[in-house]
Amino acid sequence: MFKSIRDSLARTRNTVFGQIAHALGTGDITEETWEDLEDLLVQADVGVPTTMLLVDTLRERTTKEGFYRADQLTEALKEELRNLLAENPPFAINKKRLLTIVLVVGVNGSGKTTTIGKLAHHYKNEGRSVLLAAGDTFRAAAIDQLKVWADRADVPIISGQPGGDPAATTYDGIRAARGRGFDLLFVDTAGRLHNKFNLMRELEKIRSTCAKSVHEAPHEVLIVLDAPTGQNALIQAKKFKEVVDVTGVILTKLDGTAKGGMVFAIYRELGLPVRFIGTGEKIEDLAPFDADQFVDGLFEA
Amino acid sequence: MFEALGDRLQSVFDGLQKRGKLTESDVDKAMREVRLALLEADVNFKVVKRFVARVRKRAVGKEVMGSLTPGQQVVKIVHDELITTLGDPGRLNLGMQSPAVIMLVGLQGAGKTTMAGKLALYLRKQGRRPLMVAADVYRPAAIDQLQILGRQLDIPVYDEGVKGDPVTICTNGVKHAVSNNFTTVILDTAGRLNIDEMMMEEIKKIKATVNPIEMLLVADAMTGQQAVRVATDFNNAVEITGLIMTKVDGDARGGAAISMREVTDVPIKFLGVGEKLNAIELFHPDRMANRILGMGDMLTLIEKAQEEMDQEEAEKAGKKMLSGDFNLDDFLGQMQQIKKMGPIGKLMDMIPGMSKMTKGVDMSNAEGDLRRIEAIIQSMTMKERRYPKILKASRKRRIAAGSGTSVQEVNQLLKQFRDMQQMMKQLRSGKGRGLQNLMRGLG
Numbered sequence: 032m033f034k035s036i037r038d039s040l041a042r043t044r045n046t047v048f049g050q051i052a053h054a055l056g057t058g059d060i061t062e063e064t065w066e067d068l069e070d071l072l073v074q075a076d077v078g079v080p081t082t083m084l085l086v087d088t089l090r091e092r093t094t095k096e097g098f099y100r101a102d103q104l105t106e107a108l109k110e111e112l113r114n115l116l117a118e119n120p121p122f123a124i125n126k127k128r129l130l131t132i133v134l135v136v137g138v139n140g141s142g143k144t145t146t147i148g149k150l151a152h153h154y155k156n157e158g159r160s161v162l163l164a165a166g167d168t169f170r171a172a173a174i175d176q177l178k179v180w181a182d183r184a185d186v187p188i189i190s191g192q193p194g195g196d197p198a199a200t201t202y203d204g205i206r207a208a209r210g211r212g213f214d215l216l217f218v219d220t221a222g223r224l225h226n227k228f229n230l231m232r233e234l235e236k237i238r239s240t241c242a243k244s245v246h247e248a249p250h251e252v253l254i255v256l257d258a259p260t261g262q263n264a265l266i267q268a269k270k271f272k273e274v275v276d277v278t279g280v281i282l283t284k285l286d287g288t289a290k291g292g293m294v295f296a297i298y299r300e301l302g303l304p305v306r307f308i309g310t311g312e313k314i315e316d317l318a319p320f321d322a323d324q325f326v327d328g329l330f331e332a
Numbered sequence: 333m334f335e336a337l338g339d340r341l342q343s344v345f346d347g348l349q350k351r352g353k354l355t356e357s358d359v360d361k362a363m364r365e366v367r368l369a370l371l372e373a374d375v376n377f378k379v380v381k382r383f384v385a386r387v388r389k390r391a392v393g394k395e396v397m398g399s400l401t402p403g404q405q406v407v408k409i410v411h412d413e414l415i416t417t418l419g420d421p422g423r424l425n426l427g428m429q430s431p432a433v434i435m436l437v438g439l440q441g442a443g444k445t446t447m448a449g450k451l452a453l454y455l456r457k458q459g460r461r462p463l464m465v466a467a468d469v470y471r472p473a474a475i476d477q478l479q480i481l482g483r484q485l486d487i488p489v490y491d492e493g494v495k496g497d498p499v500t501i502c503t504n505g506v507k508h509a510v511s512n513n514f515t516t517v518i519l520d521t522a523g524r525l526n527i528d529e530m531m532m533e534e535i536k537k538i539k540a541t542v543n544p545i546e547m548l549l550v551a552d553a554m555t556g557q558q559a560v561r562v563a564t565d566f567n568n569a570v571e572i573t574g575l576i577m578t579k580v581d582g583d584a585r586g587g588a589a590i591s592m593r594e595v596t597d598v599p600i601k602f603l604g605v606g607e608k609l610n611a612i613e614l615f616h617p618d619r620m621a622n623r624i625l626g627m628g629d630m631l632t633l634i635e636k637a638q639e640e641m642d643q644e645e646a647e648k649a650g651k652k653m654l655s656g657d658f659n660l661d662d663f664l665g666q667m668q669q670i671k672k673m674g675p676i677g678k679l680m681d682m683i684p685g686m687s688k689m690t691k692g693v694d695m696s697n698a699e700g701d702l703r704r705i706e707a708i709i710q711s712m713t714m715k716e717r718r719y720p721k722i723l724k725a726s727r728k729r730r731i732a733a734g735s736g737t738s739v740q741e742v743n744q745l746l747k748q749f750r751d752m753q754q755m756m757k758q759l760r761s762g763k764g765r766g767l768q769n770l771m772r773g774l775g
Contacts, residue, residue, distance in 0.1 A: 073557065074376075075557070076556040076558075079368055139607075140440070140443055140552065141441060142440070171476070171477045171478075171480035172476035172477035172479075172480050175473035176472045176474075176476075176477075179472030179473055180472060224581060226581075257552075259439065259555050259559075260552070260556055261374035261554060261559075261588070262373075262584075262585075263374070263583070263584035264554075266583060266584075284439070287439070287558070288526070288527055288561050290557075290558075312471075
């Protein structure tokens with residue numbers, strides 16, 4: 032049903048991380064090896080602090096454990112990267128309850144609406160009864176866009192008027208889900224830059240509408256981050272987490288040459304797990320995230 | 333928040349109060365900081381290498397100017413080199429032929445459709461007659477989105493629905509423009525990955541068929557290291573003539589701008605700076621350099637103040653302050669003017685040196701304070717706003733309840749307001765002219 036995460040990452044690993052093993056080679060570790068490693072990590076958008084941390088850790092291990100060949104270093108790097116993607120907290124969507132509410136948030140153009148279409152398709156195929164709420168009432172034609180996806184996924188959608196109050200649409204969605212017995216509600220929200228105070232307050236209101244209506248809702252708040260984004264992804268995740276208590280990440284547009292290396296920093300600094308990766312424009316182009324596979328995939332040449 | 337380069341270099345040179353020439357070892361230390369700062373700002377690592385090499389060349393042996401410390405001297409060199417690299421601001425070249433065809437290309441989600449609307453509005457203000465062409469037949473509702481923008485702006489949109497072929501749509505769109513006397517055509521193409529050969533082939537075909545005079549790559553200012561690859565691939569495919577950076581109103585440092593500029597050698601022509609359709613700016617290399625270095629952006633702040641402050645309102649408030657009947661309602665009005673300029677944290681970032689002072693201070697608190705004050709005043713009746721003296725215990729309790737605050741907070745606000753009135757009184761008796769000038773300066 033899904034393209035495997037390895038297929039989706041084929042291009043990624045053929046470009047950069049694949050190069051890590053290649054670039055570091057199998058010769059002795061020299062100062063140049065460290066510089067190459069640093070460049071490769073930075074190039075994958077791992078970010079300066081995380082890169083420094085990894086390089087320092089690996090230097091220490093090299094001394095302590097007596098590595099001298101670059102391929103030993105590659106193995107150690109894999110381990111360290113896996114360590115950064117530590118254990119995942121349980122994914123609340125999978126827990127049995129009457130109604131599970133998932134709020135999908137993110138900056139403009141990261142791919143929220145497309146991702147919700149894919150999620151709807153995924154969970155419908157898993158036998159869930161899925162409902163969508165078109166909470167992006169701001170962007171021109173965003174509601175129409177989600178309607179097309181609802182159609183493709185063959186799930187119903189609740190929508191209001193363009194320009195309407197997204198919290199009201201959310202509430203309508205919850206009422207409809209309850210009244211008609213749906214067990215999984217995805218709420219789309221308008222893209223917003225995390226430094227826009229009023230828009231972030233609006234999001235807070237949507238969240239509290241969920242919280243007031245259903246016990247422990249929203250059960251998951253997923254931020255959609257687009258893989259080509261650089262260091263700002265971490266700031267985005269942090270700010271959204273502060274305002275609406277984000278619980279996980281969906282990484283989109285991984286079918287390009289972007290590496291999505293910032294997920295390591297997001298795990299490390301915010302403890303936010305990646306739940307899915309988006310790998311294309313088709314409805315089935317979504318794969319559940321698997322940390323081991325992700326790291327392995329990054330290294331296969 | 334990234335540490336501004338200025339602060340970082342300051343710490344490198346702290347205790348190094350010498351004057352004279354910058355030595356090789358001074359420069360080495362400084363260059364490492366420059367490199368890290370640029371990498372953190374998302375400048376591509378290869379571009380950083382070349383950039384640092386150029387800065388090093390300029391810095392070694394350079395006299396430290398009288399008024400500058402070694403750290404400031406290096407910042408100045410970096411700043412100058414950034415401006416050189418960012419190049420002259422590009423302006424649209426629409427040629428002599430009518431209609432002038434502008435084609436927008438880029439990755440998914442970069443903001444092409446919104447930018448098409450912004451450009452159309454911008455061009456109409458310049459006296460042109462723009463037509464927008466909806467050539468994104470792939471993304472659901474992309475055509476509807478452009479149609480809606482067209483209706484909002486009252487600018488026509490040509491489309492052939494989702495069944496059409498993008499190359500034909502563009503060709504017909506240009507024909508439609510010719511026969512209907514439009515002077516400019518904006519082609520909104522679908523977002524595509526730079527490595528998707530079939531999709532890249534499509535824009536090559538459109539280019540070959542309609543021969544646009546401007547081929548603009550629309551790119552997200554938050555883009556990371558991939559910026560170089562994306563710009564190179566699009567440039568190789570369709571020879572771009574300019575760059576547009578979008579979402580510049582976010583807090584990304586925007587290093588992608590330098591990367592893309594350097595590898596394509598085409599100018600940056602516009603910036604997208606907000607969700608409204610008039611949120612488009614010409615590119616200013618000096619401001620972008622300041623932003624990348626985290627040096628604040630006074631000019632933008634001043635412009636913003638001028639744009640958002642209602643002149644008449646400001647003058648009225650100024651007169652009221654001087655005449656002594658400045659009441660809580662006027663105070664509320666003033667606050668709302670300030671709020672229109674944007675989040676306080678962001679305003680603070682625009683003031684040079686402020687990023688250092690406010691480091692660790694949670695600016696969202698200040699934002700919260702403003703909102704609380706607003707809520708308190710809004711919970712008062714008009715009479716209470718005009719005559720705060722009538723506020724006694726029971727009214728205060730009502731206001732506190734109405735605004736979700738406490739009586740203490742209401743009292744605190746009233747005290748602050750009284751202090752302010754006191755201050756105005758002092759200004760009035762004596763230095764009144766000074767204040768008047770100040771108000772004029774603001775308006």
